[in-house]
Amino acid sequence: MLTRLFNEPSLLPDMEKFGGWVDDSGSECSKTKDEEQERCRLGDEDLDDVKDGSSRAQSEIAGEEDEDDDVDEDDCGDEGDGDRPKKRGPKKRKMTPARLERSKVRRQKANARERTRMHDLNSALDNLRKVVPCYSKTQKLSKIETLRLAKNYIWALSEILRNGKRPDVVSYVQTLCKGLSQPTTNLVAGCLQLNSRNFLTEQCQEGARFHLPTPSFSMHGYPYQCSRLSSTHSQSGSNAHSLRNHSFCSAYEALYAEGTSPEYNSPDYEGHHSPPVCVNGNFALRQQEPLSPEAERGYQYSMHYTSLHGSRSSTAHGLAYAPSGARSGSAHSENLPPFHDVHVHHDRAPAYEELNAFFHN
DNA sequence: TAGGCCATCTGGTCCT
DNA sequence: AGGACCAGATGGCCTA
Numbered sequence: 274m275l276t277r278l279f280n281e282p283s284l285l286p287d288m289e290k291f292g293g294w295v296d297d298s299g300s301e302c303s304k305t306k307d308e309e310q311e312r313c314r315l316g317d318e319d320l321d322d323v324k325d326g327s328s329r330a331q332s333e334i335a336g337e338e339d340e341d342d343d344v345d346e347d348d349c350g351d352e353g354d355g356d357r358p359k360k361r362g363p364k365k366r367k368m369t370p371a372r373l374e375r376s377k378v379r380r381q382k383a384n385a386r387e388r389t390r391m392h393d394l395n396s397a398l399d400n401l402r403k404v405v406p407c408y409s410k411t412q413k414l415s416k417i418e419t420l421r422l423a424k425n426y427i428w429a430l431s432e433i434l435r436n437g438k439r440p441d442v443v444s445y446v447q448t449l450c451k452g453l454s455q456p457t458t459n460l461v462a463g464c465l466q467l468n469s470r471n472f473l474t475e476q477c478q479e480g481a482r483f484h485l486p487t488p489s490f491s492m493h494g495y496p497y498q499c500s501r502l503s504s505t506h507s508q509s510g511s512n513a514h515s516l517r518n519h520s521f522c523s524a525y526e527a528l529y530a531e532g533t534s535p536e537y538n539s540p541d542y543e544g545h546h547s548p549p550v551c552v553n554g555n556f557a558l559r560q561q562e563p564l565s566p567e568a569e570r571g572y573q574y575s576m577h578y579t580s581l582h583g584s585r586s587s588t589a590h591g592l593a594y595a596p597s598g599a600r601s602g603s604a605h606s607e608n609l610p611p612f613h614d615v616h617v618h619h620d621r622a623p624a625y626e627e628l629n630a631f632f633h634n
Numbered sequence: 635t636a637g638g639c640c641a642t643c644t645g646g647t648c649c650t
Numbered sequence: 651a652g653g654a655c656c657a658g659a660t661g662g663c664c665t666a
Contacts, residue, residue: 380644383643383644383645391641415638416640417639
């Protein structure tokens with residue numbers, strides 16, 4: 274016969290899904306045989322070391338009816354392992370109904386807290402998804418891919434700042450996709466309106482440039498200038514259509530031609546939008562230096578365009594970002610760093626080595 | 635059907 | 651004692 278370990282559905286919405294079932298012997302039926310064996314493998318000393326107080330409540334609850342006062346209960350040695358040494362450590366106190374109830378409540382509260390904590394964590398992750406490139410409500414990046422992409426994105430921005438040049442799209446995509454799974458790589462490529470084929474084609478075209486400007490698209494009500502990135506081919510899978518076309522385009526020329534600058538400290542940032550970064554220049558490092566073996570290894574899930582590095586075009590444009598949100602008539606750069614205050618000094622040596630080490634880890 | 639991703643439970647550890 | 655954090659386990663869902 275099975276009995277519920279906990280039976281408050283309001284606090285344990287999915288209890289049936291999980292453990293929490295105990296049989297009359299007190300062992301948790303939901304635990305696999307392997308786990309049970311693992312617990313036994315730990316041995317008495319290990320178990321005694323860790324089983325204490327509330328941690329012990331579970332087995333106490335389960336075995337309440339069998340236990341005697343001041344008698345230790347062996348978690349997994351009850352059946353047929355009589356010559357095992359006696360447990361050491363504090364003797365178990367009898368589980369009174371009151372203690373039992375307290376244990377249950379404690380566990381339920383802990384579960385609720387844990388759920389809340391994980392929800393908060395997921396919420397933060399959702400916010401992160403919104404500020405990294407390739408945000409899609411319908412095709413969410415997985416947690417791990419979100420973190421990887423965010424890391425790459427930070428790296429890419431750092432490179433831009435360091436070099437003060439626009440990276441070419443190929444380099445940018447390579448950087449963003451480093452270490453990402455193939456589906457995510459496709460997603461990013463789709464975000465950039467690139468696919469492997471024309472990606473390679475562009476690579477092979479001598480002097481290929483990703484000139485910005487011309488067609489425009491509307492991003493959250495704001496017109497954006499973006500050249501090929503807003504063109505027709507959204508070919509990297511079905512999700513490309515659902516992607517917002519904002520991540521890689523900006524009023525690029527406007528910023529640099531007119532000297533306008535993005536505003537960063539907007540107080541009303543809601544985290545809804547990826548920074549509208551447009552990158553049509555170079556990552557000097559990526560371009561001038563062959564990838565290290567570590568870096569090469571980082572491409573294991575990536576697009577594997579490393580053989581094309583040498584043929585990369587070397588256009589060196591300026592770096593630009595979209596003008597800021599409502600006040601400036603453009604959009605969503607509230608979460609951008611204050612680039613108008615950034616002056617890239619080429620003789621300055623930022624903590625590049627650390628960045629490099631970080632990126633290639 | 636296998637594998638990836640996820641939510642949840644659970645017990646341990648550390649800290650207040 | 652209790653909360654935060656963590657990692658392991660488990661089962662559900664989805665997709666190739």
